[in-house]
Amino acid sequence: MKYEICNNDIVLTEPYINLEQTLDCGQAFRWIKISDDTYSGCFVDKYLEISERDGRVIFVNTTEDDFLDVWASYFDLKRDYADIKAGYSQDPTLAKACEYSPGIRLLKQDEWECLVSYIFSQHNNIPRIKGIISRLCDHYGHFPTARELSRETPETLSFLRSGFRAKYVIDAANKVANGEVDLEFCKALPYEEAKAELMKIKGVGPKVADCVLLYGFAKVEAWPVDVWIKRVMQTYYPDGLPECVIGTQGIAQLYLFNYVRNLHEE
DNA sequence: TTCCAGGCGTATC
DNA sequence: GATACGCATGGA
Numbered sequence: 001m002k003y004e005i006c007n008n009d010i011v012l013t014e015p016y017i018n019l020e021q022t023l024d025c026g027q028a029f030r031w032i033k034i035s036d037d038t039y040s041g042c043f044v045d046k047y048l049e050i051s052e053r054d055g056r057v058i059f060v061n062t063t064e065d066d067f068l069d070v071w072a073s074y075f076d077l078k079r080d081y082a083d084i085k086a087g088y089s090q091d092p093t094l095a096k097a098c099e100y101s102p103g104i105r106l107l108k109q110d111e112w113e114c115l116v117s118y119i120f121s122q123h124n125n126i127p128r129i130k131g132i133i134s135r136l137c138d139h140y141g142h143f144p145t146a147r148e149l150s151r152e153t154p155e156t157l158s159f160l161r162s163g164f165r166a167k168y169v170i171d172a173a174n175k176v177a178n179g180e181v182d183l184e185f186c187k188a189l190p191y192e193e194a195k196a197e198l199m200k201i202k203g204v205g206p207k208v209a210d211c212v213l214l215y216g217f218a219k220v221e222a223w224p225v226d227v228w229i230k231r232v233m234q235t236y237y238p239d240g241l242p243e244c245v246i247g248t249q250g251i252a253q254l255y256l257f258n259y260v261r262n263l264h265e266e
Numbered sequence: 267t268t269c270c271a272g273g274c275g276t277a278t279c
Numbered sequence: 280g281a282t283a284c285g286c287a288t289g290g291a
Contacts, residue, residue, distance in 0.1 A: 026272065122273040128289065129272080163287025168274085205274050226272035257272075269291085279282085 001077045003067070010059040010067045015081060018103020019052045022075075025258045027215055028107050029117050029130045030137070042143070043074050044110050076106045076218070084248055091242040093232075094252060097259035104254050107215065111183045112176065113143050114216035115198070118208045119168045132162045149173035168203020175201055187217045194219070213250075220250040232256050 002014040023031040023039050031041040038051040038060070048071065049060040059067055072078065085102070088094040120132050137143050139159065150173040157166040175181040181201060186194045191213060198209040210224035223241075225233075245252040 118272080121271095123271060123286075124273090124288085125271040125290080131289095161288060164274095164285090165287080203274065207273060211272075224272070227270090228272065261272090271288100271290095273286105275285095277282105277284085279280100 001072065005064060006058075008061045010062050010064065010071075012057040012059065012077075015077060015105075016055065016103055017052075017057050017075060017105055018101065019050060019057065021101040021103045021258065022105050022107065025101070025104055025254065026126050026261070027254065028109055029126075029133045030113075030143075043070055044113075045142070046070050074108055076108055079106070081105060081251075084251055087244045087248075088252060088255070090244045093236040094242070094245065094255065097255040100259045100262070101255065104258060106218065106220070106251055106254060108218045109215050110143075111187060111212060111216035112146060115172055115176075115183070115201075115204070115208075115212050116143075116149070116169055118211040118215075119172060119201075119203050120162055120165050121211070122165065122203070122205075122208060124165075132160050135160050146173045146176035150177040165203065168201070171202040172204070183216075191219050191221055195222075214253070220248045223249040223253060226257075228257055228260050229253060232260050 002012070004011045004013065019037075019039055020033075023041070024033070028041070031039045034040050034049070037053055038049055040047070040049045042048070046066060048062065051058040051060060059071060062071065085098045088098055116136075117129065117133055121129050124132075133143075140148060149169060152166075152170055152173070154166040154170065157170070160166060162169070172181075176183060181197055186197045189197065194213055194217065195206070195209045198204050198212055199206070204212075207224050207226055210222040213219040213222035214224060223229075241249065241252075
């Protein structure tokens with residue numbers, strides 16, 4: 001990781017990140033493109049504007065402390081993606097997927113926000129997921145805590161227009177607020193045990209749990225299988241995943257998901 | 267109009 | 280344990 005301090009900004013020169021590929025690939029739902037080269041977003045109570053110019057990423061008006069304590073972790077800056085992608089290049093499909101969007105990185109998101117977001121994601125599409133979460137945050141002025149959401153009912157959340165998912169989010173809020181599911185504790189558990197804990201929540205099945213394990217807990221062995229990844233498996237890997245992804249399947253999934261979803265649109 | 271969307275709970279066998 | 284079906288909402 002290499003960076004410079006420029007006036008009030010942090011300019012990241014290494015590693016390479018593509019902001020559009022990373023912030024708008026469907027792993028996080030709250031980043032907003034506010035100009036040609038700039039996004040705004042949050043991690044818990046930290047607000048960030050971040051720009052990409054001439055291949056460099058600029059953390060606008062950001063202290064070195066916040067950069068090192070919050071954003072370096074959030075953007076997974078210490079992981080060696082060049083090394084990971086070199087391993088993936090043994091597989092022709094993954095080689096194409098990495099070439100298609102080489103600047104994707106895993107975002108290590110807040111686990112509670114991640115849990116709620118992916119409960120809303122089920123049987124839904126990305127623009128609509130963003131709309132629901134945007135209405136939720138506008139309503140509270142921030143992403144609501146579990147305690148705040150535990151006071152809601154499906155009726156009081158009807159403004160979200162989130163359909164049958166509202167009751168699941170309320171169940172998650174209740175279980176997290178009363179300690180029945182302890183996300184901090186889950187984070188420290190091994191993959192399988194953490195997954196079983198998350199699946200105590202109504203509306204959290206294997207796929208949503210894997211998304212929280214990957215995007216919220218940064219457990220890169222998680223392998224969320226949605227409709228797109230099912231198609232990937234049928235089309236490219238009928239006999240199972242290639243050896244070169246074992247251990248970091250979650251990161252491979254980011255590249256593959258983005259690749260096939262855009263192939264479909266073209 | 268019909269189909270589908272980063273699935274899951276439930277009923278049924 | 281596996282398979283089928285309904286589910287709120289909205290865009291294509």
